[in-house]
Amino acid sequence: MKFVMLAIVQLLVVLSLEIVLQSSFAQNLSEETGNKNSSVTQYENPYIGIRLSHPSDWGKIVELDEGCHKQPSCVLGLDGTSTNYTFGFSLQKSSKESCNCMSLMDHVRNGFNTQVTSLNGFSFINDNQTTIGKNYPGWQYEYSFLHNGAEERGINVFATFNDTYYSIGVTYPEESRAKLLPEFKKVIDSIEFLPVQDQITKIPSFMNMSEVEGSKSNTASKNNLSGLQILSHNSFTDSEGYMHVVGEIKNNSPSAETYVKIIGTFYDINNQVVGAQFSYANPPSLGAGDKAPFEIILTSASVPTSLIDHYILQASHE
Structure with a gap:
Protein backbone atom coordinates (compact mmCIF):
# COMPACT_ATOMS: atom_id res chain seq x y z
CA MET A 1 0.00 0.00 0.00
CA LEU A 194 13.01 -4.94 16.60
CA PRO A 195 12.10 -7.27 13.74
CA VAL A 196 8.40 -6.67 13.09
CA GLN A 197 6.17 -9.68 13.73
CA ASP A 198 4.08 -9.54 10.57
CA GLN A 199 0.36 -9.68 11.37
CA ILE A 200 -0.92 -7.44 8.58
CA THR A 201 -4.35 -8.50 7.41
CA LYS A 202 -6.40 -7.28 4.48
CA ILE A 203 -9.68 -5.56 5.31
CA PRO A 204 -12.52 -6.49 2.91
CA SER A 205 -14.50 -3.92 0.95
CA PHE A 206 -17.73 -4.74 2.82
CA MET A 207 -16.31 -2.73 5.73
CA ASN A 208 -17.12 0.46 3.75
CA MET A 209 -19.05 3.13 5.61
CA SER A 210 -20.45 5.53 3.03
CA GLU A 211 -23.78 6.98 4.19
CA VAL A 212 -23.82 10.78 4.11
CA GLU A 213 -26.36 12.36 6.48
CA GLY A 214 -25.28 16.01 6.44
CA SER A 215 -22.44 17.92 8.00
CA LYS A 216 -21.32 20.81 10.13
CA SER A 217 -18.17 22.89 9.95
CA ASN A 218 -15.07 21.89 11.90
CA THR A 219 -11.56 23.11 12.52
CA ALA A 220 -9.76 20.50 10.42
CA SER A 221 -7.95 21.59 7.27
CA LYS A 222 -7.20 19.56 4.18
CA ASN A 223 -4.00 18.78 2.33
CA ASN A 224 -3.40 17.94 -1.33
CA LEU A 225 -0.57 15.63 -2.33
CA SER A 226 0.08 13.67 -5.52
CA GLY A 227 -1.97 10.52 -6.06
CA LEU A 228 -4.98 10.68 -3.76
CA GLN A 229 -6.58 14.03 -2.97
CA ILE A 230 -9.26 14.74 -0.40
CA LEU A 231 -11.44 17.32 -2.13
CA SER A 232 -13.69 18.21 0.81
CA HIS A 233 -14.68 17.05 4.27
CA ASN A 234 -16.82 18.07 7.24
CA SER A 235 -18.18 16.49 10.42
CA PHE A 236 -21.38 16.03 12.41
CA THR A 237 -22.61 14.10 15.46
CA ASP A 238 -25.55 11.72 15.13
CA SER A 239 -28.35 11.03 17.63
CA GLU A 240 -26.31 8.23 19.24
CA GLY A 241 -23.42 10.59 19.99
CA TYR A 242 -21.09 9.18 17.32
CA MET A 243 -18.98 11.58 15.27
CA HIS A 244 -19.07 11.26 11.48
CA VAL A 245 -16.60 12.76 9.00
CA VAL A 246 -17.94 12.81 5.45
CA GLY A 247 -16.18 13.98 2.32
CA GLU A 248 -15.05 13.28 -1.21
CA ILE A 249 -11.75 11.85 -2.46
CA LYS A 250 -10.20 11.91 -5.94
CA ASN A 251 -7.61 9.66 -7.61
CA ASN A 252 -5.16 11.99 -9.39
CA SER A 253 -2.80 9.20 -10.44
CA PRO A 254 -2.72 7.95 -14.07
CA SER A 255 -3.72 4.42 -13.01
CA ALA A 256 -6.61 2.81 -11.12
CA GLU A 257 -6.23 2.38 -7.35
CA THR A 258 -7.90 -0.33 -5.26
CA TYR A 259 -9.04 -0.38 -1.64
CA VAL A 260 -8.82 3.40 -1.25
CA LYS A 261 -8.82 3.92 2.52
CA ILE A 262 -9.29 7.10 4.57
CA ILE A 263 -8.06 7.19 8.19
CA GLY A 264 -9.21 9.81 10.71
CA THR A 265 -7.22 10.62 13.85
CA PHE A 266 -9.05 12.78 16.42
CA TYR A 267 -7.49 15.25 18.87
CA ASP A 268 -8.66 17.22 21.89
CA ILE A 269 -8.04 20.91 22.50
CA ASN A 270 -4.61 20.10 24.03
CA ASN A 271 -3.53 18.22 20.87
CA GLN A 272 -3.72 14.86 22.61
CA VAL A 273 -4.99 12.04 20.42
CA VAL A 274 -8.32 10.75 21.73
CA GLY A 275 -9.40 8.34 19.00
CA ALA A 276 -8.93 6.99 15.48
CA GLN A 277 -11.12 5.29 12.86
CA PHE A 278 -11.05 4.47 9.15
CA SER A 279 -13.31 3.76 6.20
CA TYR A 280 -13.07 3.07 2.47
CA ALA A 281 -14.14 5.20 -0.46
CA ASN A 282 -17.46 4.19 -1.98
CA PRO A 283 -16.73 2.40 -4.26
CA PRO A 284 -13.36 1.31 -2.81
CA SER A 285 -11.64 1.16 -6.22
CA LEU A 286 -11.13 4.38 -8.20
CA GLY A 287 -10.06 4.72 -11.82
CA ALA A 288 -7.71 7.48 -12.96
CA GLY A 289 -9.42 10.82 -12.30
CA ASP A 290 -12.40 9.23 -10.51
CA LYS A 291 -14.05 10.75 -7.43
CA ALA A 292 -15.93 8.98 -4.64
CA PRO A 293 -17.59 9.87 -1.32
CA PHE A 294 -16.42 8.52 2.03
CA GLU A 295 -17.67 8.49 5.60
CA ILE A 296 -15.68 7.80 8.76
CA ILE A 297 -17.62 7.01 11.94
CA LEU A 298 -15.92 7.29 15.33
CA THR A 299 -17.86 4.64 17.25
CA SER A 300 -15.71 4.30 20.38
CA ALA A 301 -17.94 4.84 23.41
CA SER A 302 -14.84 5.75 25.41
CA VAL A 303 -14.28 8.91 23.36
CA PRO A 304 -17.06 11.45 24.01
CA THR A 305 -17.61 13.76 21.05
CA SER A 306 -17.25 16.71 23.41
CA LEU A 307 -13.54 15.93 23.74
CA ILE A 308 -12.83 16.23 20.02
CA ASP A 309 -11.41 19.56 18.87
CA HIS A 310 -9.96 18.70 15.46
CA TYR A 311 -8.84 15.77 13.35
CA ILE A 312 -6.30 14.50 10.80
CA LEU A 313 -7.19 12.72 7.58
CA GLN A 314 -4.86 10.30 5.84
CA ALA A 315 -5.42 8.35 2.63
CA SER A 316 -3.84 5.18 1.29
CA HIS A 317 -4.45 2.66 -1.47
CA GLU A 318 -3.31 -0.80 -2.44
Missing part, protein backbone atom coordinates in the same frame (compact mmCIF):
# COMPACT_ATOMS: atom_id res chain seq x y z
CA LYS A 2 1.14 3.51 -0.73
CA PHE A 3 0.57 5.94 2.10
CA VAL A 4 -0.21 9.61 1.83
CA MET A 5 -0.56 11.79 4.94
CA LEU A 6 -3.37 14.33 4.61
CA ALA A 7 -4.69 17.14 6.78
CA ILE A 8 -2.36 17.11 9.73
CA VAL A 9 -3.14 19.64 12.43
CA GLN A 10 -0.20 19.08 14.73
CA LEU A 11 0.69 15.80 13.73
CA LEU A 12 2.67 14.21 16.53
CA VAL A 13 4.02 11.22 15.27
CA VAL A 14 7.76 8.89 19.44
CA LEU A 15 10.08 7.67 19.67
CA SER A 16 19.98 6.03 27.80
CA LEU A 17 22.91 7.03 25.24
CA GLU A 18 24.36 10.10 23.43
CA ILE A 19 22.26 11.36 20.45
CA VAL A 20 24.20 13.03 17.65
CA LEU A 21 22.66 16.49 17.27
CA GLN A 22 24.14 19.02 14.85
CA SER A 23 21.76 22.02 14.82
CA SER A 24 21.23 24.85 17.27
CA PHE A 25 18.00 23.13 18.31
CA ALA A 26 19.95 19.96 19.09
CA GLN A 27 22.35 21.92 21.25
CA ASN A 28 19.44 23.47 23.14
CA LEU A 29 17.91 20.04 23.58
CA SER A 30 21.14 18.72 25.10
CA GLU A 31 21.44 21.70 27.43
CA GLU A 32 17.92 21.48 28.87
CA THR A 33 17.58 19.86 32.30
CA GLY A 34 14.53 17.92 33.47
CA ASN A 35 13.37 15.97 36.51
CA LYS A 36 16.18 13.51 37.16
CA ASN A 37 14.12 11.69 39.81
CA SER A 38 11.15 10.78 37.63
CA SER A 39 10.36 7.07 37.29
CA VAL A 40 10.61 5.35 33.93
CA THR A 41 8.27 2.92 32.16
CA GLN A 42 9.51 0.38 29.62
CA TYR A 43 7.43 -0.05 26.47
CA GLU A 44 7.85 -2.85 23.93
CA ASN A 45 5.66 -3.66 20.94
CA PRO A 46 7.01 -6.46 18.70
CA TYR A 47 4.17 -5.95 16.22
CA ILE A 48 5.35 -2.48 15.27
CA GLY A 49 8.97 -3.34 16.02
CA ILE A 50 10.03 -0.97 18.78
CA ARG A 51 11.24 -0.92 22.39
CA LEU A 52 11.73 2.29 24.39
CA SER A 53 11.58 3.91 27.82
CA HIS A 54 9.49 6.94 28.76
CA PRO A 55 8.62 8.87 31.94
CA SER A 56 5.95 7.05 33.92
CA ASP A 57 3.88 10.21 34.28
CA TRP A 58 3.42 10.23 30.50
CA GLY A 59 0.91 7.44 31.04
CA LYS A 60 0.56 4.48 28.69
CA ILE A 61 1.46 4.27 25.01
CA VAL A 62 -1.61 2.84 23.30
CA GLU A 63 -2.79 2.06 19.79
CA LEU A 64 -5.33 4.71 18.83
CA ASP A 65 -7.21 2.25 16.67
CA GLU A 66 -7.13 -1.03 18.60
CA GLY A 67 -5.53 -3.72 16.49
CA CYS A 68 -3.89 -1.27 14.09
CA HIS A 69 -0.60 -3.16 14.49
CA LYS A 70 -2.12 -5.59 11.98
CA GLN A 71 -2.43 -2.79 9.43
CA PRO A 72 0.28 -1.30 7.18
CA SER A 73 0.11 1.90 9.22
CA CYS A 74 -0.42 2.27 12.96
CA VAL A 75 -0.63 5.45 15.05
CA LEU A 76 0.00 5.39 18.80
CA GLY A 77 -0.51 8.04 21.46
CA LEU A 78 -0.60 8.52 25.22
CA ASP A 79 -3.33 7.56 27.67
CA GLY A 80 -3.41 8.77 31.26
CA THR A 81 -0.81 11.55 31.13
CA SER A 82 -0.26 13.18 34.55
CA THR A 83 2.64 15.55 33.88
CA ASN A 84 2.74 19.09 35.27
CA TYR A 85 3.48 20.42 31.78
CA THR A 86 1.42 20.44 28.58
CA PHE A 87 2.49 18.60 25.45
CA GLY A 88 1.31 16.33 22.66
CA PHE A 89 2.98 13.07 21.65
CA SER A 90 2.58 10.56 18.82
CA LEU A 91 4.39 7.58 17.34
CA GLN A 92 3.60 6.22 13.89
CA LYS A 93 4.80 3.06 12.18
CA SER A 94 4.30 2.62 8.42
CA SER A 95 5.18 -0.11 6.00
CA LYS A 96 7.24 0.78 2.94
CA GLU A 97 4.13 0.58 0.75
CA SER A 98 1.85 2.65 2.97
CA CYS A 99 4.56 5.27 3.45
CA ASN A 100 5.21 5.37 -0.31
CA CYS A 101 8.87 5.74 0.64
CA MET A 102 12.05 4.48 -0.96
CA SER A 103 14.36 6.12 1.59
CA LEU A 104 14.50 7.88 4.94
CA MET A 105 14.51 11.27 3.21
CA ASP A 106 11.32 10.37 1.32
CA HIS A 107 9.74 9.77 4.71
CA VAL A 108 10.99 13.11 6.07
CA ARG A 109 9.80 15.02 3.01
CA ASN A 110 6.33 13.44 3.17
CA GLY A 111 5.89 14.49 6.78
CA PHE A 112 7.28 17.98 6.22
CA ASN A 113 5.17 18.69 3.11
CA THR A 114 2.04 17.63 4.95
CA GLN A 115 2.67 20.00 7.83
CA VAL A 116 3.65 22.93 5.60
CA THR A 117 0.23 22.83 3.93
CA SER A 118 -1.92 21.94 6.93
CA LEU A 119 -0.67 23.71 10.06
CA ASN A 120 -1.72 27.29 10.75
CA GLY A 121 1.25 29.64 10.74
CA PHE A 122 3.76 26.87 10.03
CA SER A 123 7.36 28.09 10.19
CA PHE A 124 10.43 25.89 9.73
CA ILE A 125 13.15 26.47 12.34
CA ASN A 126 15.94 23.97 11.63
CA ASP A 127 16.74 20.36 10.77
CA ASN A 128 19.66 17.99 11.09
CA GLN A 129 20.79 14.41 10.74
CA THR A 130 20.82 12.56 14.05
CA THR A 131 21.33 9.18 15.68
CA ILE A 132 18.48 7.37 17.39
CA GLY A 133 19.13 4.93 20.21
CA LYS A 134 22.61 3.46 20.02
CA ASN A 135 23.35 3.71 16.32
CA TYR A 136 20.23 4.05 14.16
CA PRO A 137 20.49 6.87 11.60
CA GLY A 138 17.69 9.40 11.67
CA TRP A 139 16.60 12.91 10.74
CA GLN A 140 14.77 15.55 12.73
CA TYR A 141 13.35 19.01 12.27
CA GLU A 142 11.91 21.68 14.54
CA TYR A 143 9.08 24.02 13.61
CA SER A 144 6.57 26.46 15.06
CA PHE A 145 2.87 26.90 14.35
CA LEU A 146 -0.21 28.62 15.72
CA HIS A 147 -2.72 26.83 17.93
CA ASN A 148 -5.75 28.77 19.17
CA GLY A 149 -3.91 31.96 18.23
CA ALA A 150 -0.83 31.15 20.33
CA GLU A 151 2.55 30.01 19.04
CA GLU A 152 3.62 26.47 19.84
CA ARG A 153 6.58 24.41 18.72
CA GLY A 154 7.03 20.90 17.48
CA ILE A 155 9.82 18.39 16.91
CA ASN A 156 9.58 15.43 14.54
CA VAL A 157 12.13 12.61 14.46
CA PHE A 158 12.21 10.11 11.59
CA ALA A 159 13.86 6.70 11.23
CA THR A 160 13.65 3.52 9.17
CA PHE A 161 14.54 -0.06 10.02
CA ASN A 162 14.02 -3.20 7.90
CA ASP A 163 11.68 -1.42 5.44
CA THR A 164 9.54 -0.07 8.28
CA TYR A 165 9.27 3.70 8.68
CA TYR A 166 8.84 5.50 11.99
CA SER A 167 7.96 9.08 12.88
CA ILE A 168 8.03 10.33 16.46
CA GLY A 169 6.94 13.77 17.53
CA VAL A 170 6.05 16.15 20.31
CA THR A 171 4.37 19.56 20.28
CA TYR A 172 4.39 21.97 23.19
CA PRO A 173 3.93 25.58 24.34
CA GLU A 174 7.12 27.46 25.21
CA GLU A 175 6.55 27.11 28.96
CA SER A 176 6.78 23.30 28.66
CA ARG A 177 10.08 23.30 26.78
CA ALA A 178 12.49 23.12 29.72
CA LYS A 179 10.74 20.09 31.24
CA LEU A 180 9.68 18.25 28.09
CA LEU A 181 12.78 18.31 25.88
CA PRO A 182 15.16 16.52 28.27
CA GLU A 183 12.58 13.75 28.68
CA PHE A 184 11.98 13.52 24.95
CA LYS A 185 15.73 13.22 24.36
CA LYS A 186 15.86 10.30 26.82
CA VAL A 187 13.03 8.59 24.95
CA ILE A 188 14.87 8.96 21.64
CA ASP A 189 18.11 7.72 23.23
CA SER A 190 16.37 4.63 24.62
CA ILE A 191 14.88 3.40 21.34
CA GLU A 192 15.68 -0.06 20.03
CA PHE A 193 14.12 -1.30 16.80
Whole structure:
Protein backbone atom coordinates (compact mmCIF):
# COMPACT_ATOMS: atom_id res chain seq x y z
CA MET A 1 0.00 0.00 0.00
CA LYS A 2 1.14 3.51 -0.73
CA PHE A 3 0.57 5.94 2.10
CA VAL A 4 -0.21 9.61 1.83
CA MET A 5 -0.56 11.79 4.94
CA LEU A 6 -3.37 14.33 4.61
CA ALA A 7 -4.69 17.14 6.78
CA ILE A 8 -2.36 17.11 9.73
CA VAL A 9 -3.14 19.64 12.43
CA GLN A 10 -0.20 19.08 14.73
CA LEU A 11 0.69 15.80 13.73
CA LEU A 12 2.67 14.21 16.53
CA VAL A 13 4.02 11.22 15.27
CA VAL A 14 7.76 8.89 19.44
CA LEU A 15 10.08 7.67 19.67
CA SER A 16 19.98 6.03 27.80
CA LEU A 17 22.91 7.03 25.24
CA GLU A 18 24.36 10.10 23.43
CA ILE A 19 22.26 11.36 20.45
CA VAL A 20 24.20 13.03 17.65
CA LEU A 21 22.66 16.49 17.27
CA GLN A 22 24.14 19.02 14.85
CA SER A 23 21.76 22.02 14.82
CA SER A 24 21.23 24.85 17.27
CA PHE A 25 18.00 23.13 18.31
CA ALA A 26 19.95 19.96 19.09
CA GLN A 27 22.35 21.92 21.25
CA ASN A 28 19.44 23.47 23.14
CA LEU A 29 17.91 20.04 23.58
CA SER A 30 21.14 18.72 25.10
CA GLU A 31 21.44 21.70 27.43
CA GLU A 32 17.92 21.48 28.87
CA THR A 33 17.58 19.86 32.30
CA GLY A 34 14.53 17.92 33.47
CA ASN A 35 13.37 15.97 36.51
CA LYS A 36 16.18 13.51 37.16
CA ASN A 37 14.12 11.69 39.81
CA SER A 38 11.15 10.78 37.63
CA SER A 39 10.36 7.07 37.29
CA VAL A 40 10.61 5.35 33.93
CA THR A 41 8.27 2.92 32.16
CA GLN A 42 9.51 0.38 29.62
CA TYR A 43 7.43 -0.05 26.47
CA GLU A 44 7.85 -2.85 23.93
CA ASN A 45 5.66 -3.66 20.94
CA PRO A 46 7.01 -6.46 18.70
CA TYR A 47 4.17 -5.95 16.22
CA ILE A 48 5.35 -2.48 15.27
CA GLY A 49 8.97 -3.34 16.02
CA ILE A 50 10.03 -0.97 18.78
CA ARG A 51 11.24 -0.92 22.39
CA LEU A 52 11.73 2.29 24.39
CA SER A 53 11.58 3.91 27.82
CA HIS A 54 9.49 6.94 28.76
CA PRO A 55 8.62 8.87 31.94
CA SER A 56 5.95 7.05 33.92
CA ASP A 57 3.88 10.21 34.28
CA TRP A 58 3.42 10.23 30.50
CA GLY A 59 0.91 7.44 31.04
CA LYS A 60 0.56 4.48 28.69
CA ILE A 61 1.46 4.27 25.01
CA VAL A 62 -1.61 2.84 23.30
CA GLU A 63 -2.79 2.06 19.79
CA LEU A 64 -5.33 4.71 18.83
CA ASP A 65 -7.21 2.25 16.67
CA GLU A 66 -7.13 -1.03 18.60
CA GLY A 67 -5.53 -3.72 16.49
CA CYS A 68 -3.89 -1.27 14.09
CA HIS A 69 -0.60 -3.16 14.49
CA LYS A 70 -2.12 -5.59 11.98
CA GLN A 71 -2.43 -2.79 9.43
CA PRO A 72 0.28 -1.30 7.18
CA SER A 73 0.11 1.90 9.22
CA CYS A 74 -0.42 2.27 12.96
CA VAL A 75 -0.63 5.45 15.05
CA LEU A 76 0.00 5.39 18.80
CA GLY A 77 -0.51 8.04 21.46
CA LEU A 78 -0.60 8.52 25.22
CA ASP A 79 -3.33 7.56 27.67
CA GLY A 80 -3.41 8.77 31.26
CA THR A 81 -0.81 11.55 31.13
CA SER A 82 -0.26 13.18 34.55
CA THR A 83 2.64 15.55 33.88
CA ASN A 84 2.74 19.09 35.27
CA TYR A 85 3.48 20.42 31.78
CA THR A 86 1.42 20.44 28.58
CA PHE A 87 2.49 18.60 25.45
CA GLY A 88 1.31 16.33 22.66
CA PHE A 89 2.98 13.07 21.65
CA SER A 90 2.58 10.56 18.82
CA LEU A 91 4.39 7.58 17.34
CA GLN A 92 3.60 6.22 13.89
CA LYS A 93 4.80 3.06 12.18
CA SER A 94 4.30 2.62 8.42
CA SER A 95 5.18 -0.11 6.00
CA LYS A 96 7.24 0.78 2.94
CA GLU A 97 4.13 0.58 0.75
CA SER A 98 1.85 2.65 2.97
CA CYS A 99 4.56 5.27 3.45
CA ASN A 100 5.21 5.37 -0.31
CA CYS A 101 8.87 5.74 0.64
CA MET A 102 12.05 4.48 -0.96
CA SER A 103 14.36 6.12 1.59
CA LEU A 104 14.50 7.88 4.94
CA MET A 105 14.51 11.27 3.21
CA ASP A 106 11.32 10.37 1.32
CA HIS A 107 9.74 9.77 4.71
CA VAL A 108 10.99 13.11 6.07
CA ARG A 109 9.80 15.02 3.01
CA ASN A 110 6.33 13.44 3.17
CA GLY A 111 5.89 14.49 6.78
CA PHE A 112 7.28 17.98 6.22
CA ASN A 113 5.17 18.69 3.11
CA THR A 114 2.04 17.63 4.95
CA GLN A 115 2.67 20.00 7.83
CA VAL A 116 3.65 22.93 5.60
CA THR A 117 0.23 22.83 3.93
CA SER A 118 -1.92 21.94 6.93
CA LEU A 119 -0.67 23.71 10.06
CA ASN A 120 -1.72 27.29 10.75
CA GLY A 121 1.25 29.64 10.74
CA PHE A 122 3.76 26.87 10.03
CA SER A 123 7.36 28.09 10.19
CA PHE A 124 10.43 25.89 9.73
CA ILE A 125 13.15 26.47 12.34
CA ASN A 126 15.94 23.97 11.63
CA ASP A 127 16.74 20.36 10.77
CA ASN A 128 19.66 17.99 11.09
CA GLN A 129 20.79 14.41 10.74
CA THR A 130 20.82 12.56 14.05
CA THR A 131 21.33 9.18 15.68
CA ILE A 132 18.48 7.37 17.39
CA GLY A 133 19.13 4.93 20.21
CA LYS A 134 22.61 3.46 20.02
CA ASN A 135 23.35 3.71 16.32
CA TYR A 136 20.23 4.05 14.16
CA PRO A 137 20.49 6.87 11.60
CA GLY A 138 17.69 9.40 11.67
CA TRP A 139 16.60 12.91 10.74
CA GLN A 140 14.77 15.55 12.73
CA TYR A 141 13.35 19.01 12.27
CA GLU A 142 11.91 21.68 14.54
CA TYR A 143 9.08 24.02 13.61
CA SER A 144 6.57 26.46 15.06
CA PHE A 145 2.87 26.90 14.35
CA LEU A 146 -0.21 28.62 15.72
CA HIS A 147 -2.72 26.83 17.93
CA ASN A 148 -5.75 28.77 19.17
CA GLY A 149 -3.91 31.96 18.23
CA ALA A 150 -0.83 31.15 20.33
CA GLU A 151 2.55 30.01 19.04
CA GLU A 152 3.62 26.47 19.84
CA ARG A 153 6.58 24.41 18.72
CA GLY A 154 7.03 20.90 17.48
CA ILE A 155 9.82 18.39 16.91
CA ASN A 156 9.58 15.43 14.54
CA VAL A 157 12.13 12.61 14.46
CA PHE A 158 12.21 10.11 11.59
CA ALA A 159 13.86 6.70 11.23
CA THR A 160 13.65 3.52 9.17
CA PHE A 161 14.54 -0.06 10.02
CA ASN A 162 14.02 -3.20 7.90
CA ASP A 163 11.68 -1.42 5.44
CA THR A 164 9.54 -0.07 8.28
CA TYR A 165 9.27 3.70 8.68
CA TYR A 166 8.84 5.50 11.99
CA SER A 167 7.96 9.08 12.88
CA ILE A 168 8.03 10.33 16.46
CA GLY A 169 6.94 13.77 17.53
CA VAL A 170 6.05 16.15 20.31
CA THR A 171 4.37 19.56 20.28
CA TYR A 172 4.39 21.97 23.19
CA PRO A 173 3.93 25.58 24.34
CA GLU A 174 7.12 27.46 25.21
CA GLU A 175 6.55 27.11 28.96
CA SER A 176 6.78 23.30 28.66
CA ARG A 177 10.08 23.30 26.78
CA ALA A 178 12.49 23.12 29.72
CA LYS A 179 10.74 20.09 31.24
CA LEU A 180 9.68 18.25 28.09
CA LEU A 181 12.78 18.31 25.88
CA PRO A 182 15.16 16.52 28.27
CA GLU A 183 12.58 13.75 28.68
CA PHE A 184 11.98 13.52 24.95
CA LYS A 185 15.73 13.22 24.36
CA LYS A 186 15.86 10.30 26.82
CA VAL A 187 13.03 8.59 24.95
CA ILE A 188 14.87 8.96 21.64
CA ASP A 189 18.11 7.72 23.23
CA SER A 190 16.37 4.63 24.62
CA ILE A 191 14.88 3.40 21.34
CA GLU A 192 15.68 -0.06 20.03
CA PHE A 193 14.12 -1.30 16.80
CA LEU A 194 13.01 -4.94 16.60
CA PRO A 195 12.10 -7.27 13.74
CA VAL A 196 8.40 -6.67 13.09
CA GLN A 197 6.17 -9.68 13.73
CA ASP A 198 4.08 -9.54 10.57
CA GLN A 199 0.36 -9.68 11.37
CA ILE A 200 -0.92 -7.44 8.58
CA THR A 201 -4.35 -8.50 7.41
CA LYS A 202 -6.40 -7.28 4.48
CA ILE A 203 -9.68 -5.56 5.31
CA PRO A 204 -12.52 -6.49 2.91
CA SER A 205 -14.50 -3.92 0.95
CA PHE A 206 -17.73 -4.74 2.82
CA MET A 207 -16.31 -2.73 5.73
CA ASN A 208 -17.12 0.46 3.75
CA MET A 209 -19.05 3.13 5.61
CA SER A 210 -20.45 5.53 3.03
CA GLU A 211 -23.78 6.98 4.19
CA VAL A 212 -23.82 10.78 4.11
CA GLU A 213 -26.36 12.36 6.48
CA GLY A 214 -25.28 16.01 6.44
CA SER A 215 -22.44 17.92 8.00
CA LYS A 216 -21.32 20.81 10.13
CA SER A 217 -18.17 22.89 9.95
CA ASN A 218 -15.07 21.89 11.90
CA THR A 219 -11.56 23.11 12.52
CA ALA A 220 -9.76 20.50 10.42
CA SER A 221 -7.95 21.59 7.27
CA LYS A 222 -7.20 19.56 4.18
CA ASN A 223 -4.00 18.78 2.33
CA ASN A 224 -3.40 17.94 -1.33
CA LEU A 225 -0.57 15.63 -2.33
CA SER A 226 0.08 13.67 -5.52
CA GLY A 227 -1.97 10.52 -6.06
CA LEU A 228 -4.98 10.68 -3.76
CA GLN A 229 -6.58 14.03 -2.97
CA ILE A 230 -9.26 14.74 -0.40
CA LEU A 231 -11.44 17.32 -2.13
CA SER A 232 -13.69 18.21 0.81
CA HIS A 233 -14.68 17.05 4.27
CA ASN A 234 -16.82 18.07 7.24
CA SER A 235 -18.18 16.49 10.42
CA PHE A 236 -21.38 16.03 12.41
CA THR A 237 -22.61 14.10 15.46
CA ASP A 238 -25.55 11.72 15.13
CA SER A 239 -28.35 11.03 17.63
CA GLU A 240 -26.31 8.23 19.24
CA GLY A 241 -23.42 10.59 19.99
CA TYR A 242 -21.09 9.18 17.32
CA MET A 243 -18.98 11.58 15.27
CA HIS A 244 -19.07 11.26 11.48
CA VAL A 245 -16.60 12.76 9.00
CA VAL A 246 -17.94 12.81 5.45
CA GLY A 247 -16.18 13.98 2.32
CA GLU A 248 -15.05 13.28 -1.21
CA ILE A 249 -11.75 11.85 -2.46
CA LYS A 250 -10.20 11.91 -5.94
CA ASN A 251 -7.61 9.66 -7.61
CA ASN A 252 -5.16 11.99 -9.39
CA SER A 253 -2.80 9.20 -10.44
CA PRO A 254 -2.72 7.95 -14.07
CA SER A 255 -3.72 4.42 -13.01
CA ALA A 256 -6.61 2.81 -11.12
CA GLU A 257 -6.23 2.38 -7.35
CA THR A 258 -7.90 -0.33 -5.26
CA TYR A 259 -9.04 -0.38 -1.64
CA VAL A 260 -8.82 3.40 -1.25
CA LYS A 261 -8.82 3.92 2.52
CA ILE A 262 -9.29 7.10 4.57
CA ILE A 263 -8.06 7.19 8.19
CA GLY A 264 -9.21 9.81 10.71
CA THR A 265 -7.22 10.62 13.85
CA PHE A 266 -9.05 12.78 16.42
CA TYR A 267 -7.49 15.25 18.87
CA ASP A 268 -8.66 17.22 21.89
CA ILE A 269 -8.04 20.91 22.50
CA ASN A 270 -4.61 20.10 24.03
CA ASN A 271 -3.53 18.22 20.87
CA GLN A 272 -3.72 14.86 22.61
CA VAL A 273 -4.99 12.04 20.42
CA VAL A 274 -8.32 10.75 21.73
CA GLY A 275 -9.40 8.34 19.00
CA ALA A 276 -8.93 6.99 15.48
CA GLN A 277 -11.12 5.29 12.86
CA PHE A 278 -11.05 4.47 9.15
CA SER A 279 -13.31 3.76 6.20
CA TYR A 280 -13.07 3.07 2.47
CA ALA A 281 -14.14 5.20 -0.46
CA ASN A 282 -17.46 4.19 -1.98
CA PRO A 283 -16.73 2.40 -4.26
CA PRO A 284 -13.36 1.31 -2.81
CA SER A 285 -11.64 1.16 -6.22
CA LEU A 286 -11.13 4.38 -8.20
CA GLY A 287 -10.06 4.72 -11.82
CA ALA A 288 -7.71 7.48 -12.96
CA GLY A 289 -9.42 10.82 -12.30
CA ASP A 290 -12.40 9.23 -10.51
CA LYS A 291 -14.05 10.75 -7.43
CA ALA A 292 -15.93 8.98 -4.64
CA PRO A 293 -17.59 9.87 -1.32
CA PHE A 294 -16.42 8.52 2.03
CA GLU A 295 -17.67 8.49 5.60
CA ILE A 296 -15.68 7.80 8.76
CA ILE A 297 -17.62 7.01 11.94
CA LEU A 298 -15.92 7.29 15.33
CA THR A 299 -17.86 4.64 17.25
CA SER A 300 -15.71 4.30 20.38
CA ALA A 301 -17.94 4.84 23.41
CA SER A 302 -14.84 5.75 25.41
CA VAL A 303 -14.28 8.91 23.36
CA PRO A 304 -17.06 11.45 24.01
CA THR A 305 -17.61 13.76 21.05
CA SER A 306 -17.25 16.71 23.41
CA LEU A 307 -13.54 15.93 23.74
CA ILE A 308 -12.83 16.23 20.02
CA ASP A 309 -11.41 19.56 18.87
CA HIS A 310 -9.96 18.70 15.46
CA TYR A 311 -8.84 15.77 13.35
CA ILE A 312 -6.30 14.50 10.80
CA LEU A 313 -7.19 12.72 7.58
CA GLN A 314 -4.86 10.30 5.84
CA ALA A 315 -5.42 8.35 2.63
CA SER A 316 -3.84 5.18 1.29
CA HIS A 317 -4.45 2.66 -1.47
CA GLU A 318 -3.31 -0.80 -2.44
